[in-house]
Amino acid sequence: MSLEELxxxxxxxxxxxxxxxxxxxxxxxxxxxxxLSGCPVERISHIGSTAxxxxxxxxxxxxLIEVSENFDMESAAKxxxxxxxxRMSTETGRMSFNRGYKKEGFAEKVFHVHLRYAGDHDELYxxxxxxxxxxxxxxxxxxxxxxxxxxxxxxxxxxxxxxEFIRKWTEEAKRVYAGRYR
Numbered sequence: 001m002s003l004e005e006l007x008x009x010x011x012x013x014x015x016x017x018x019x020x021x022x023x024x025x026x027x028x029x030x031x032x033x034x035x036l037s038g039c040p041v042e043r044i045s046h047i048g049s050t051a052x053x054x055x056x057x058x059x060x061x062x063x064l065i066e067v068s069e070n071f072d073m074e075s076a077a078k079x080x081x082x083x084x085x086x087r088m089s090t091e092t093g094r095m096s097f098n099r100g101y102k103k104e105g106f107a108e109k110v111f112h113v114h115l116r117y118a119g120d121h122d123e124l125y126x127x128x129x130x131x132x133x134x135x136x137x138x139x140x141x142x143x144x145x146x147x148x149x150x151x152x153x154x155x156x157x158x159x160x161x162x163x164e165f166i167r168k169w170t171e172e173a174k175r176v177y178a179g180r181y182r
Contacts, residue, residue, distance in 0.1 A: 011152045014056045021050035024061045024109050035083045039076045040068035047123040052130045055141040060110045066118040093117050122170050129173035
């Protein structure tokens with residue numbers, strides 16, 4: 001299937017904030033801790049827009065798993081793949097997986113899981129900053145809503161168009177919360 005066909009089958013759809021996302025995250029966190037119990041997991045975190053109070057988001061729960069730096073990520077990747085996750089990308093020190101994509105479209109529960117080495121967690125700063133600064137969260141929501149229909153069938157363009165905003169506020173958050181996530 002081409003990228004364009006995938007984007008057609010799995011368009012960007014934003015929905016109002018839902019409390020179910022926290023429950024889905026909690027359920028998946030327990031599952032991930034169980035299947036990765038033999039791996040040196042340092043932290044599992046709910047990230048992305050579903051972790052920001054009150055804003056519209058894609059109905060996809062993003063999760064960040066941080067493992068010890070001396071760990072071979074490939075062994076964790078194999079465990080995840082054996083337990084129903086599809087590897088979407090691999091680059092040095094980073095892997096991403098998804099779960100909940102079906103040939104007919106999205107499942108009820110959809111997850112994007114990011115596997116990284118401990119300390120590669122800028123998303124935690126962005127999440128915290130928006131949760132503690134409602135006006136910035138509303139600005140982010142407004143940006144996402146504007147971009148939604150422009151890039152409904154082009155995830156790369158949608159993500160790219162948010163990058164400057166995310167970078168700006170992540171840097172501010174890292175300044176304000178210096179050392180929060182050591």
